[in-house]
Amino acid sequence: MAKKIISAIDVGTTKIATLVANVKAEDDIEILGVGVVPSHGLHKGILVNMDEAKQSIATSVKEAQRVSGIHIDSAYVGVTGRHITSLNNRGVISIPRDDRLVRTQDLKRALSAARNVTVAEGKKVLHAIPRSYSLDGQEGVTQPVGMHGRRLDVETHIITASVSSIQNLAKCIRSIGIDVEDLILEPLASGEAVLTPEERDTGVIMADIGGGTTDIAVFKNGSIYHTAIIPVAGYQVTSDISIGLGLPFGIAEKMKKRYGNVTPTLELDEAAQVGLENGHSASYKDLCHIIRARMEELLQLILMEMPTSDYNALAPCGLVLTGGTTNLPGLDELGQSVLRIPVRKGRPLNTGIYGISDILQDPAYATTVGLLLWPIRGKEGAFQVKSAGVWGNFVSLFRRLFRA
Ligand SMILES: Nc1ncnc2c1ncn2[C@@H]1O[C@H](COP(=O)(O)OP(=O)(O)OP(=O)(O)O)[C@@H](O)[C@H]1O
Ligand SMILES: [Mg+2]
Numbered sequence: 179m180a181k182k183i184i185s186a187i188d189v190g191t192t193k194i195a196t197l198v199a200n201v202k203a204e205d206d207i208e209i210l211g212v213g214v215v216p217s218h219g220l221h222k223g224i225l226v227n228m229d230e231a232k233q234s235i236a237t238s239v240k241e242a243q244r245v246s247g248i249h250i251d252s253a254y255v256g257v258t259g260r261h262i263t264s265l266n267n268r269g270v271i272s273i274p275r276d277d278r279l280v281r282t283q284d285l286k287r288a289l290s291a292a293r294n295v296t297v298a299e300g301k302k303v304l305h306a307i308p309r310s311y312s313l314d315g316q317e318g319v320t321q322p323v324g325m326h327g328r329r330l331d332v333e334t335h336i337i338t339a340s341v342s343s344i345q346n347l348a349k350c351i352r353s354i355g356i357d358v359e360d361l362i363l364e365p366l367a368s369g370e371a372v373l374t375p376e377e378r379d380t381g382v383i384m385a386d387i388g389g390g391t392t393d394i395a396v397f398k399n400g401s402i403y404h405t406a407i408i409p410v411a412g413y414q415v416t417s418d419i420s421i422g423l424g425l426p427f428g429i430a431e432k433m434k435k436r437y438g439n440v441t442p443t444l445e446l447d448e449a450a451q452v453g454l455e456n457g458h459s460a461s462y463k464d465l466c467h468i469i470r471a472r473m474e475e476l477l478q479l480i481l482m483e484m485p486t487s488d489y490n491a492l493a494p495c496g497l498v499l500t501g502g503t504t505n506l507p508g509l510d511e512l513g514q515s516v517l518r519i520p521v522r523k524g525r526p527l528n529t530g531i532y533g534i535s536d537i538l539q540d541p542a543y544a545t546t547v548g549l550l551l552w553p554i555r556g557k558e559g560a561f562q563v564k565s566a567g568v569w570g571n572f573v574s575l576f577r578r579l580f581r582a
Contacts, residue, residue: 183210184359185242185253186549187235187351191220191390191413192502194234195546196242197538198250201554205530211246212534213238222409223259223364223391225346236354245534252357254549257347258364258391261301261340264405266309267292269332280313280322284330292334302341304361306334309401335402337363360553365395365405367548370555372500372524372541373397382495384524385480386544387411387503392476393545394483396493403492406483408476412503415472422468423460433460434506440470441508473509477516489519496520502542 182202188195198211215238219230239250269292273284285308293306311319313327322330348358368386369378378397386393389412396404415438420430437452453459486492496519499509504523513521526538526547538547 183248184550184553185250186546187239187253187255187356188364188543188546188549189220189231189235189256189347189351190217190388190545191223191411192388193217193542194238195543196235196238196250196253197546197550198242198246198248199531199533199550201550203530204554207531207550207554209531209533209535209538210248211242211244212537213241213243213245214537215241217389221390222413223388223407224261224343225350228346228350232350232353235351239354239356250356252359253351254359254553255347255351255361256364256367256545256549257339257344257361258393258407259340259343260391260407260409261343262337262363262405262407263301263339264335264337265295266403267295267306267334267336269293269306269334271330273328273330278326278328280325280327280330282323285311285323285332288330288332289334292332293336295336297338300340300342301338303336304339304344305337305363307337307402309333309335309403310399335405337405362549362552363405364391364545364548365393365407366402367552368393368500368544369395369397369402369548370551371526371544371548372498374527375400377495377498380495381491381493383480383484383489383493383497385497385499386501387476387499388501388542388545389413389503392480392501394480396484398492404485408479408483410476410479411501415469415503418468418472419460419465423464425458425460429454429456429458433458433465434469437462437465438469439466439507440473440512441466469506470512473503473506473512474516477513481517489517493519496522498522498524500524500541500544502540504541 183200185198194215194217196213200208200210215234218234219227225231243250269288271288271291289306293303310333311322312331313319313322314329351358369384379400381398384395392408392411394406416431416434419434420427450462451459452462510521510523525541526544
C-alpha cells in the first residue's frame, strides 16, 4: 500500500467509529485520531435513513479530524447486513501454451472462471477470494505462478451483496466528501484484528456480536472458508429486557451494560433488585435470565450457520467471540458449556498499534481496527473497488457520477 496516512470508517448499528492512522510499517501503526459517535439511520447493519446516517458519519469524521488535525478525504469502509451471502466455488482452466508455465494472467483467468456463478437478482459477486490452488490435481499449491502444469484449479470464497445496499452506503459516504478507498466485508476485518495466524491456519470460527448483526467468518488453512451474517445481536438482548421487564429501551440498555451477566456472580441474593440512579429497578435474577436465554439461542444460531456439523474438524481452535456484546461477563464460559467447543473472547490484538488507541482494546472496535489492518496487510481490493471487472466498473462509474 502506497499511502501513509489512512482512515477507516466503521458504520455500525449502534456506533460510527472513524480512525486516522499513520502507517510506518505493517507492525508500526500510530493512531492519530479517533471519532466515535452514536449511530442513527441504520438497522441491522443496513442504511434505512440516509440523512440521519449521513449526519452521524459526518460527526464521527469531524471528531477524528479534530483530534488528528488531518483532513480525511478517503477511507476504507465496512459492509455488513443480511444481504451478504457467500459460497465456495472452483474455477478450472487449462494452460494452453507449449511451455505449460503458469503466469499471473492464468490466475486471473482461473479466478474469473470461479466468479462465474449464478447470483440472485439485484445481487452481484463482490469478490472472489482465492483459498487454494491445485495444479494437475496436486492440491495445496499456494503460489502456482512460475510452476508448470496443464490444468489449474482455484478454490475461491465468493461473496455476494445487494447492489442497492452497497450503492446507498457508498453514496452516503461520498455525499460528505469522502472517497471510498475500498469496501471491506466486516467479518473479514474483525478476523484480521482478533485472530492469531495459528488460529487462522488450524481452523477457527470468529463471531463479532455487535448491536444489530452477528458477523461470522470461518478461517482455515490460512484463508477464509465461510462467511455469514445473522441479523440478531445486542439490540435484541436489550429489546427482550425492555419487553420482559417492562422497562424503556434506554433504561434496559443501561441495566444490561451495568448489571448484565450470563452467569450471575454478583454478591447479591437471588431475590435482589438492581437499579439505576433515576429510580428504575429490576430483579437481578430476571435480568440475567433474559440475557442468558437470548445469548444461548444466539450461540446456537452461530453454529447453525456452519457449513458442516463436524465443528471439531472444521475449527479445532473453536470459536472466538468479539464485538461490543462480548463485554457481557461469562459469555465465553456459557459458549463452552452450550456448544461444547473451545470458546475465547477476542479483542483487537495490539500488534504494533499505538497512539491514542486505548478504547480500541474494547472488543466493540474489532471491525474498526480490522478495517485499517486489511489494507495495511496488503489485502486491498476486497471488493475490487479500484480494479477492473463488473463491480470495479460499476464503482468507477459511480465515483465519476458522484465526484463533486
Ligand atoms: N458491557 C456491556 N455489556 C453488555 N452489552 C454491551 C456492553 N457494552 C456494549 N454492549 C453492547 O454491544 C452492542 C454494540 O456493539 P458494537 O459496538 O460492536 O456494535 P456496532 O458495531 O455498532 O453494530 P453492528 O456491528 O452490529 O452493526 C450494543 O448492543 C451494546 O448494548
Ligand atoms: Mg460492528
